[in-house]
Amino acid sequence: MTAEHRAVAGPGSRAGSAPAVDAADGPLLRVEDLRIHFPVRDRVRQTLLGTVKAVDGVSFDLHQGETLGVVGETGSGKSTLARGILMLRRPTTGRVFFAGQDLTAMDAETLRRARRQFQMVFQDPWGSLDPRMSVMDIVAEPLKAHGLAKGEELARQVVDLLQMCGLAARDAGKFPHEFSGGQRQRVGIARALALRPRLVVADEPVSALDVSVQAQILNLLRDLQRELGLQYVFISHDLRVVRYVSNTVAVMYLGKIVERSERHALFSLPLHPYSKALLSASLDTDLGEASAEEALRPAARGDLPSPLSPPSGCRFRTRCPIAIDLCAQAEPPLEEKSPGRFVACHLVPAGAGTPDLAAHAAHSGPRLQTPPEGQARGPALA
């Protein structure tokens, strides 16, 4: 898989001249104990009111050919994490390695050059495209900024990119307002791919779109992944979407990953109480055995606590249906409870999630839908 991907991604005309940042066997992206904190000041007196720990100790690896889905609700820190990974927001502490190189230690110019290999797709296709620039200029800008093409060659590359993203050559002369939301998102994707990156971080790329358009963009992202050998970090609040695109899923709550696991394992048997709550709250048209009403009854009580003063111990404990005293006293570390299943919960025993315990845990898991045999294919793109 890995070799194949590298071959497809290939040392293309431009990729060949990229800085030699290829780590032979390590992960493409390694995030180590990343923390991004924001001081919050009184608007008038400028006194420090506190610190929002938007991302508070997040670690993971992303390998070749993988897509990591990050799910979480408002305030979980998933968008801040996306910006932190790309150094669009300098981390407070922690390190981010891309192909073995520490991005947090790079000076501005080195980082600028390294950025060619990791790009971002934004949520809002209205806000993220300059309304006064033509599509040609928007997609050409990164190529010009990195001095990779000019003149006719530049125009040709832009048209190639547009066509690759399902737009027509004549669209290059248009302006963003002439497009629908889905088409704008295609422009945003073409711009992100202009530099032939290896990693694309997509922050809620389909959340602003109607469901029929969503499907077009999800199909496009999958096709591009296969054709170009891309790796994605895919951030979304929508579990269905994350389930469709990801191999690995990380569930975030108030700045921390509470569970990280292979997709099918997580969706068929969520282990963390918050993952269970999220999954049970996601309303599918397939009602399963639970009655329609019953399924509505929330598994998580109350509201999100203030991120300025998160609860002691486990941050989910104030809404958790099974919290005990220990949860208020000690913060549960993210531990590998069974192979490949990382969970931050005192009450999930070691070994949970392995097949023999699955039956035991199953009755507490809401609305389980085990994928049929043969679904659990290898990473990516079947």
Place this chain on the structure above:
Amino acid sequence: MPDPTTNPGANPTANAVVNPATGRAPLLSVEGLRTEFPTRAGVFKAVNGVSFIIDRGETLGIVGESGSGKSVSALSLVRLVAPPGRVVGGRVMFEGQDLLAASDKELRRVRGGRIGFVFQDPMTSLNPLMTVGDQLEETLRLHLGLKGAAARGRAVELLKHVEIPAAESRVRAYPYEFSGGMCQRVMIAIAIACNPALLVADEPTTALDVTIQGQILALIKDLQRELSMALLLITHDLGVIAHMTQRTAVMYAGRIVETGPTSALLGRSLHAYTRSLMLCRPTASDTTSRLLTIPGQPPNLAQELHGCPFAPRCPMAEAACTERDPELLELAASHTSACIVAQRDGLSAVVDRLPAGGGSLAGSAR
């Protein structure tokens, strides 16, 4: 006897719409509703001949994508469409009164009184300069004539009713001091303040997080039962529809293209648009197939449309589809469709031709 939803012309006695299932007049009956917005590019027909009924205590879902006319339909019921938009045709009978012919004064009694409204964005629907209590009391004063301590007491009661903790003190708080979910609870409290017969909820949970969505939907269900309210629930989310409604109407391009019992409508769709909406969604069981996509764009409603508005994007379309305007016909029990192919070929026509997992039908193009 045909359902009046399907065939408004079939009922010649103008003032006596009767639901054939109950033999009584429904709480709300909408017939041939048309709302237009004049624009420089032409007259935009946002709602183009919409008919439906809601019985007392019943829940009707209206589902559709952006621009389908679902929100404008709801606003048109009580003539809340902002100018230059205007309701140009149809009849809205509510509790025996024709709302489109009612005076402004009469309508003000209905809005917020007999019909409560909950909108999508609770943060902008509430007045940021008024306390939550004052906003509740405004409604209580206007509709019920409550003042002073009586109004305050009822406001606190209502906040408790929508499960806002520490209601006695929170009644003096401003909207910014509440989370999105709590603001939506306040909106619901205002909407139910006068025990309305009908609650119109337009995307009530779209702006909220998923764990909060469940809480709000459960609250709406509980209140509906306690207060015996009918509910008109407008959403783009088929999951919400599946959990909340008994009956659903699907809107496309300003028209209703299918109505039916929700489970039948989702499971055995009789219109290609409904079926396509189902199949575009990533599902739990299939994470490998390409998703079905609907090619093209919805039609420009400022232009004259001929035939079925979905035909240009429909994988089942035939020449006949663009020749005449399709009618909503009842094809199965209380299940209507405006698809002429389904009307001719029968109940399995749509599901057979658009099978699950058959993403290649329309999905080959990028």
